[in-house]
Amino acid sequence: MTYQDGLKQVDKATQMITEANQLIVETVMNAFLFTGQWWAALAMIVAPWIFWGIFRNRESSARLFSAGLLVMVLSEILDTLGVSFGKWAYPVKVVPVATINFSYRLSVLPVFVMLLLQYKPNFNPYLKAVFFGVLGAYVGMPVLAKFDLYKKIDWSYTYSFLILTSFYLLAHWFSRLNSFEKLEKK
Known part of the structure; x- marks a missing residue:
């Protein structure tokens, strides 16, 4: 060629x-449009951020949001690759674009990570990571699949568990960087 x-x-x-x-x-x-699944997906975009706005630790907002943003970017990249290579799909969408699914990767995942980082910050991060991975991969994704918001094609929930667990650990490490401590002391 x-x-x-x-x-x-x-x-x-x-x-x-x-x-x-x-x-x-x-x-x-x-x-x-306007089906129960569509409204559920819309709620998954909006509700976590409202919850975060109400319950966030205002002194640590920048640090926590930066860790959440890291999760958003990484999940956006991996999710786009997964959809592009036919590993999974998002049948019902709020925004009608083939590879976009704002509800899970740009809202639920980062907000849940930020809340886990915020509450009990000295609790064992490995246990929190496993909790996040189990809840996301073995509970969240099957629930999304039940409501046609996620379709597993050539993928294992265990892969998602490993990825989500890694995401949490990376976000935990990122949120503990010394540069954030300097910002919070100002």
Whole structure:
């Protein structure tokens, strides 16, 4: 394949992606919009952040939010890869774009991590990480699947457990960096 053939191939793939996204927009607008699942997904986007706004530790907000932001970025990257490679899908969407699922990875996961970091901060982080991984992978994801908000295709919940556990440990480490202590003392 020549370079020019590669450009033509990418153009063809881009057209296919555009057509797939249009199909998803039509499906969301005509089949899913305002259904119970759609409202549940919307609530999963909004409610965790409202909860966080009310119950966050204001003295540690920047440190905790930075750790949550790290979880958001990492989960966005891995989730996009998983959807792109056909490992899982998000059938019902609030925002009708093929790879976007704001409800879980950009709201529920980071807020839950931030709350775990905030409460009992000196509790064993490995136990908290396992708790987070078990709850997310073996409870949260099957519940999402039951309501058609997540579809496992070629994936194991155990992989998700390992990833979520690692996310928590990384967020814990990140939230403990000395640079945050200096900011909080000011």
